[in-house]
Amino acid sequence: MTMRTKDTLDYPDLTEFDENIRDTVQGMADAERRAIAAPTQETEDCPCKDGMFPQQDRRSFLLSAAAGAAAAGLLPKVAHAEAPAGAFEFPVPDDPTKVQGRLTNDDGGYGSRSQFESAARWRFPTKTKESSWTMTPLADSQGIITPSGLHFERHHGGIPTIDPDKHTLIVHGMADKPKKYTMADLKRFPSTSRINFIECSGNGLTEFKAPYLKTVQGTHGLTSTSEWTGVPLSTILSEVGVQDGAAWILAEGADAAVMTRSVPLDKAWGDAMLAYAQNGEAIRPEQGYPLRLVLPGYEGNTHIKWLRRLEISDKPFMTREETSKYTDVLDTGKARQFSFDMEAKSVITFPSGEMKLPGAGFYEITGLAWSGRGTIRQVEVTTDGGKTWNIAALQAPVLPICHTRFRFPWRWDGNPALIASRCIDETGYVQPTIADINKVRGVNGHPKFASIYHLNGIMAWQVGADGSVANAAHQV
Amino acid sequence: MFEYWTSKLCRPAIAVAILPFGLLLAASAANAEGFGFGTTPTAAEIAAIDIDVMPDGRGLPPGSGTVAQGKALYEQNCVACHGENLEGVAATGGAALIGGRGSIGTPKTKKTVESYWPYASTLYDYVKRAMPFTAPGSLKDDEIYALSAYILNRANIIGENDVMNADTLAKVQMPNKDGFISDARPDVHNYR
Known part of the structure; x- marks a missing residue:
C-alpha cells in the first residue's frame, strides 16, 4: 500500500537558516526519506526469491539457539537478525497445507509478529539518541489501539533499565x-x-x-x-x-x-x-x-x-x-505556559502521503480523530478541497480522550482530489484550519516552522490523477 | 500569575460513589481508615531524591560558587556541547545558553537561558538533575552554584564578582521573567 510515488523526494531549501536549525530540519527529512526507501531496498536487495532460502540453515540454528537460551532463562538476541523488528524470519513453504508448521510454544512463550509485516517507528534524528523521539506508523494503523511496540516515544535521557523490585x-x-x-x-x-x-x-x-x-x-x-x-x-x-x-x-x-x-x-x-x-x-x-x-x-x-x-x-x-x-x-x-490540553484533531490515515492508488474506483477513506477534552462527536470528510463536507461513520467504540476511527466510502473518479477531515468534540469545538491557528498565535515561535507545540489544524492530502498522494497541509 | 490555582482548595471527591453497589461497601470500609499500604519514608530517603528548586529559592541547598570557579568547571564539563562562548554546538545538539535577548516573538526567535528562561532557580534545578549529559547528577552543590554564576554572568545578568548561594540565586531577576502568560486556549472559537 505504501508505494513510493517517485524516485527522489524533494524537501524545501534551508539555506536561509542558521546551522542549528538547518541541521535539525534537514535531519527530519533525511530520516523520513530513509524510512520511505527502506521497504523498497529490502525487496530489491533480498536474495530470497522464487522459493530460495539461502540462509535457511543459519536461521534454523539461530532459532534452536534461541529456544535453548530461553529454556536456560536467557533472552535470545536474534529477533532482528533477518526479519523486520519484532519478527523472526522463517522459511516460507510453497504450500503450507503440505508441510507441518512450526512447533507449538517454540517461541519461548512470547509471540512475535509476522515476518511479512514491517511497520515500525522511525526516529526523529536529534543529535543524540538519548534525547530523541520516534513516530508511530499511523499509515498502517487499524482500529484505535496502538500496539505497545509501535507507541511513539519521547525520551529526554534515554530509556532506563529499572528493576521493579527495587523501584x-x-x-x-x-x-x-x-x-x-x-x-x-x-x-x-x-x-x-x-x-x-x-x-x-x-x-x-x-x-x-x-x-x-x-x-x-x-x-x-x-x-x-x-x-x-x-x-x-x-x-x-x-x-x-x-x-x-x-x-x-x-x-x-x-x-x-x-x-x-x-x-x-x-x-x-x-x-x-x-x-x-x-x-x-x-x-x-x-x-x-x-x-x-x-x-x-x-x-x-x-x-x-x-x-x-x-x-x-x-x-x-x-x-x-x-x-x-x-x-x-x-x-x-x-x-x-502550562498549555496542558490536547485539542480536538483528526487526520486521514488512508489514503495518505506517499501512497499510490492503483486507479479510479471505490476506496474507503479512513483515519483517526481525538480530543483531550472528551469524546469525538462528529467527523467530516471532504474530497473536493473543502467545498463540501460529508459526515463520516464513527467506528465503535467511541471513547472519551481516545483515538476514534472514522470511515467514509469514496468512489474516486480518477481526477485530482483534495481530501481532508475535520472533527468536532463533545464541547462543540470544531477542529480549525492551520491558518486559523496561526492567525491567533502568530508565526514567530520558531524561525523555520512558525510554532512548535499544539498544532491541531486540518490536514489535507492531494490525490493526483496518477493516484499518488501528497502532503497538502494548508490547502483546506 | 497562577494565583487562581493556589486559591482553589482541593478536597477528595467521593471516588467510591461510582463503583457498582456490591463494591461500594468494601471500598468505603477501606477508605474510612485508608488502605494503609506502603511505609513512611525516612527523612533521609526523601532528602536523597528531593532535589527540586523553586523560583522563591525553596530547595536551594547550602553552599556557594563564584564566576571564576564556574568558568573552570564549565571548561571541564560543559564546553564540548555548549561551546567556548556558550553559543551551542550544532554537532552535539548542545543548546546555546546565552544570546538572543529581545528576539522572542520576532522572526529570529532564539531561546536561551539569557533570552527566555524566567527563573534562575530553573537553571540550578536543571543542571543538578540532568547535566552534564555524559554524567548526569554528578556535580556537587557548590559546583552547580559556580556554574550558574558563570552562565548568568556570561549572559550579562549578574556581575563578575557576584557569588551565587541560596540567598542570592533566588533574588536574580531574569530578563524574561515577565515573558509568560497562562494558556488561553481554546483560542479558535468556531463552536457548533
Whole structure:
C-alpha cells in the first residue's frame, strides 16, 4: 500500500537558516526519506526469491539457539537478525497445507509478529539518541489501539533499565502522611483501566508554516492509544492526606533527565492514574516501566515515565520542561505556559502521503480523530478541497480522550482530489484550519516552522490523477 | 500569575460513589481508615531524591560558587556541547545558553537561558538533575552554584564578582521573567 510515488523526494531549501536549525530540519527529512526507501531496498536487495532460502540453515540454528537460551532463562538476541523488528524470519513453504508448521510454544512463550509485516517507528534524528523521539506508523494503523511496540516515544535521557523490585514511589510535600510505595504496594490498591490516547504537544510541528514531511507518520505520528491500567492518583492522595493550600504536584521520573513536570492538583484528584500496565501487560520500558503517570488529555510530556516521586506543593515548580520547553511563543513576545490540553484533531490515515492508488474506483477513506477534552462527536470528510463536507461513520467504540476511527466510502473518479477531515468534540469545538491557528498565535515561535507545540489544524492530502498522494497541509 | 490555582482548595471527591453497589461497601470500609499500604519514608530517603528548586529559592541547598570557579568547571564539563562562548554546538545538539535577548516573538526567535528562561532557580534545578549529559547528577552543590554564576554572568545578568548561594540565586531577576502568560486556549472559537 505504501508505494513510493517517485524516485527522489524533494524537501524545501534551508539555506536561509542558521546551522542549528538547518541541521535539525534537514535531519527530519533525511530520516523520513530513509524510512520511505527502506521497504523498497529490502525487496530489491533480498536474495530470497522464487522459493530460495539461502540462509535457511543459519536461521534454523539461530532459532534452536534461541529456544535453548530461553529454556536456560536467557533472552535470545536474534529477533532482528533477518526479519523486520519484532519478527523472526522463517522459511516460507510453497504450500503450507503440505508441510507441518512450526512447533507449538517454540517461541519461548512470547509471540512475535509476522515476518511479512514491517511497520515500525522511525526516529526523529536529534543529535543524540538519548534525547530523541520516534513516530508511530499511523499509515498502517487499524482500529484505535496502538500496539505497545509501535507507541511513539519521547525520551529526554534515554530509556532506563529499572528493576521493579527495587523501584519505589515516594509521595511527600504538603501531605499529612508521606508514603513510600513499592510496586507490590501499588498493585494492592483497587485498580482501574482506561483507553486513552497520549499525544506529544510537538506532533506536527513541521507543518505549521508549510507542508514539510511526506507521510502521515511524519506529520502525525506522535500520537498513540493504549489501554492503561493502574491506581487512580486520587486514591493515593486520599491515603497521604493533602494539606490545605496545596495546589500543585510535582511528578518526577527516574531517568537520566530526572524528568519533571508540575501538575495542577485538580487534575491529580480527577482522572490521573499511576499506570503499571499497558495493553494488558506490564508497561514497556520505553513507555515508563515499571510506573508511569497518565494524565488523560494532557500533552504527552506530562505523563511522567519511570515515576519515582510526587511532591505536593502550593506553587508550580517551574522546571525546565515547563519554562524553557513546552511553552508556546506568541508574536507578542509572550509565551503561553502550562498549555496542558490536547485539542480536538483528526487526520486521514488512508489514503495518505506517499501512497499510490492503483486507479479510479471505490476506496474507503479512513483515519483517526481525538480530543483531550472528551469524546469525538462528529467527523467530516471532504474530497473536493473543502467545498463540501460529508459526515463520516464513527467506528465503535467511541471513547472519551481516545483515538476514534472514522470511515467514509469514496468512489474516486480518477481526477485530482483534495481530501481532508475535520472533527468536532463533545464541547462543540470544531477542529480549525492551520491558518486559523496561526492567525491567533502568530508565526514567530520558531524561525523555520512558525510554532512548535499544539498544532491541531486540518490536514489535507492531494490525490493526483496518477493516484499518488501528497502532503497538502494548508490547502483546506 | 497562577494565583487562581493556589486559591482553589482541593478536597477528595467521593471516588467510591461510582463503583457498582456490591463494591461500594468494601471500598468505603477501606477508605474510612485508608488502605494503609506502603511505609513512611525516612527523612533521609526523601532528602536523597528531593532535589527540586523553586523560583522563591525553596530547595536551594547550602553552599556557594563564584564566576571564576564556574568558568573552570564549565571548561571541564560543559564546553564540548555548549561551546567556548556558550553559543551551542550544532554537532552535539548542545543548546546555546546565552544570546538572543529581545528576539522572542520576532522572526529570529532564539531561546536561551539569557533570552527566555524566567527563573534562575530553573537553571540550578536543571543542571543538578540532568547535566552534564555524559554524567548526569554528578556535580556537587557548590559546583552547580559556580556554574550558574558563570552562565548568568556570561549572559550579562549578574556581575563578575557576584557569588551565587541560596540567598542570592533566588533574588536574580531574569530578563524574561515577565515573558509568560497562562494558556488561553481554546483560542479558535468556531463552536457548533
